[in-house]
Amino acid sequence: MIQNVLHGGRRYWGLLAFWGVLILIGGLAYSHQFAVGLQVTGMSRDVSWGLYIAQFTFMVGVAASAVMVVLPYYLHDHKAFGKTVILGEFLAVSSVLVCMLFIFVDMGQPRRVMNVVLHPQFHSLMFWDFMSLSGYLLLNLVIGFLAIEAERKGTPPPRWVRPFIYLSIPWAVSIHTVTAFLYSGLSARPFWMTAILAPRFLASAFAAGPSLLIVLALLVRRFGGFDVGARAIRSLGTIVTYAMAVNVFFVLVESFTAIYSGIPHDEEAFRYLFMGLDGHAALRPWTWVGDALAVVSLTGLLIPKIRHQERWLVLLCGGVFASLWIEKGLALVVTGFIPSPLGIVTEYAPTAPEIAITLGVYALGGLVLTALYKLVLNVREKTQLA
């Protein structure tokens, strides 16, 4: 079955080559980073996590969002998602892979990565994150492959995967909750130390992930000739709408608490984001663009007439995705370090090698996703012919 990934046209191989080039550039940048250390990044003593960890956080959300198609399909028998489920699961597989790679490239001593397992510390959320991500990867890999294999054979998937499918639902919630706990348990960082972080993460994940899935499904329909069905797209659009609404609400709730209470530590991070602090305002334009995108996209989504037109839906989903990427993949992590515990504002900007490595990691995810989707398409093509 897996040899199916070798069957593809010029466009398919072109896309793989495109990913390949990006991976190569990223790989070279990483070998440089591996040789001389994380000094090649823009991170510093004060802002000790940057682009890598931020992308990790964002992509955990995308990975978790597979639950938004798995749950309605398996628990509520929402038939419209029949053809979307496998796309969601394979999106989860490649996203988790990307997450793990982002953690890996962020490590100062990557050769010691197994220390997390060799000397497990149950009080460290990092340990639990490691466990939950590996478990989730395994779950989705097994479920996805068995589903596609069964489809190819024209038989139902083996009965023993059923419990694993059910398990994957709470597991998806858990990966993003644990990732939120990674941050929200730190008394040193008031910007993160909020109980709403986990719900906020989940809401933004369930908006960003399905947005991406809509775009991917439409791409697959356009270029792969495989239609998941208008009803599925419409259902996904509804999910994005509600999740985004909840997310915006959560952000407002959080901002209110921090700003209205006026506790300097809590307020400063928000002031940095929206206005700048001590003359530093690198994230200000991003914040405003992100929030504007969020408001515009949400408004558009809330109007059914607009949302139900696929042209508009794609645009709005792009807007939602971009605004959430700015919120989580850019602002969230860095702002936690601003100002530092000693009240100093050190700004952070990723360097060229850092961006190259980041793109390389994404490209690797893109490659895996392309190959997995191609697998699905080839199997579908054959079963439709038969």
Added chain:
Amino acid sequence: MNETRRGFLKALGLTTVGTGLGIPLLRALRPGSGTVLAQVSGPAETAPAAVPGRQWAMVVDVEKCLRDDVRAAVIEACDREHNIPRIPDPKQEVKWVWSDEYGDIFADQINAHTPAAAREAPVLVMCNHCTDPPCIRVCPTGATWKREKDGIVMMDMHRCIGCRYCMAACPFGSRSFNWRDPRPYVEHDENGKPLSDFPTRMKGVVEKCTFCAERIDEGGEPACVEALRQVPGAEGALVFGDVNDPESEVSRILSEHLVMERRPTLGTGPNVYYLVPDALPALAAAPSAGVDGNHPVSERGEVAP
């Protein structure tokens, strides 16, 4: 009906049990929390299980440390003792003990009327060797841990994977990461050897003040404290001792004076205490510091490129 009722009751029971178990479980997840409770919950002698071991602590006499030469001697001694690299880029600096502004260190304890000179007065800072350290709670490999026998928060540079979670968790900014190989920035003698036998670090690990655990294990005292014995008039600028020993000098100071600690509301229980002068003007009147944090410039050897 009966079925759902039973299911509901079962769920209710499970939830209760879950909550009941959950709280102690969460507490158990926090290493060292037991010690805090024991300390808070009354005199140690009434609770035999909670007899505290040793807990090393440091008292920084802020007034005495206002002198530039005192702080320079401390930082210099530490740098030499531990082969601490002097990296020019402040973003990638490695600092074990350094001086920072009073207003930044005790940001919660100044007000709008605190004189500028007092805000800017230099104060020595280092790892607080907290009683309930958040860095240890988050470390995924146990590369940092609290020694049971004497409460030192240790670093195992052989095990650290460089995830820097501890740096995010430390509310005091006491931890430094080796963004690059530190060796070329370590001060060398004329033979190209580092000044001390203390291992230099490799790139990609986190480090911090260890209260000179290796010296303490051999019955010595921290290098900074020792160095101050050579500085005239610096007696008592740094006092090191066992805070659980009522006879120790540290305990005496803590019982006789009102001392401050950094960010007490976070509950980490720092073991570095600050003896602040009775009157703030004393601070304000002090000569303003020419020291901008790390590594004072002194007549030290060349730094290899």
Added chain:
Amino acid sequence: MNVLISLLLVAGLFAVGMFGPGVTPAWVFAVALPYAAVTLFVVGLAIRVMGWAGVPVPFRIPTTCGQQKSLPWIRQQRLENPSRKIHVLGRMALEILFFRSLARNTRTELRKDRGLVYGTDLSLWAGAMAMHWALAVVLLRHLRLFTEPVPAFVTFTEKLDGFLEIGLPVINVSSVVFLCALLYLLYRRLAHAHVRYISLPEDYFALFLLLGIAGSGIWMRHLSHTDIAGVKELAISLVHFSPTVPVGIEPLFYGHLFLVCVLLVYFPLGKLAHAPGVFLSPTRNMANNNRAVRYVNPWDYPVKVHTYEEYEDEFREKMIAAGLPVDEE
């Protein structure tokens, strides 16, 4: 039974290797046997392969499974149905490096509703890939014992293989993968009734032999810490053809070495010769261009024919005499 025979055989051979050096002069197991084994390997392999090379393959018989080269607007599946040498090369490379046919319909299932359905035995493919690639890395790593100074590519391989800093000496990923893959392949033979049914003692023998070699190697590296400098001294003296046998190398090493010798001798004889064999699979290494290219059969000797004209020339007089009609007078 088959399992037990093979297991005992390998265990016996291992014991011979371990305790043999104690009763024979040192050079027998350290020098003579390795040289002999390598010689037998080379000669045996040459005989086996050249034997295959002598078998005539008069027809192009590629097994194809995709769209053949056809009209310009029909896309050819070049790897499934190669028409040119370069396609064949690609197909063979995928076969040799990635065992592509093993990732095909290797698992069948009889279902009431749909009859026979084919599936992929992904674990067999993954196990085989893991075992072979790990073996390749292990072999490459062993070059450090045969070369001085050690070439950079060997050191690089070792570093990559020992990337994860686990244990001291560092546990190589290839060792773990190799051992696990072998154990899985053994498990597969034992656990699946239909695979066990077709398994011969030889199938188990090869597995136990490799397991014995891997196990003793891992044991020496991580548990008994054999005298690596001594081992290298011996190895390098062998390839320099100036054998010296250092004293004090533990018996376990000779057990390991003896099993390797057995493997070398056995390799050309049995099923392990599938390694050169895969290069010569006639169903894979030919282009399917029977109708595009005219192939002349090399055995197409000029057939002696006797045409009617010649016949008539030969018997004309007699035919005329007999009154038979002839074409030419």
Added chain:
Amino acid sequence: MTSRSRIALGLGVFFLLGAYPVWNGLASSADPERPELARAVDSAGATGCIEDTTWMKANHQKLLNEWRTSVVRDGQRTWVSSTGTSWDMSLTGTCLKCHANTETFCTRCHDYADVQPTCWNCHVVPEGGQSEGGQSHE
């Protein structure tokens, strides 16, 4: 070229590649013998190594690892050898006192066996010894 000769050629190339150690050995000028290790420099009239040579040769890395754990993690610095002598568990303080020249004692043999320990990335070789200093561990 017939397929028979092509196959023979392929086989020949395979054997040639397999004989890499042989022709590599012919080409290299390096001494293939096991390197002589520098004898220990007796600093304080010490009575030999902490354990016998054979044991040390096989187990020094494990011993150092245990020492490391003991010193760094347990703060326990004294080690008693099989003969009952007590030693300070210290790479620089104990081992390198006698084996002062790491170049001729450690590196030589490690290079021969192609083993690159990471000790010297951090640990400082005291006066009189050699170390690669500042070399990163890749």
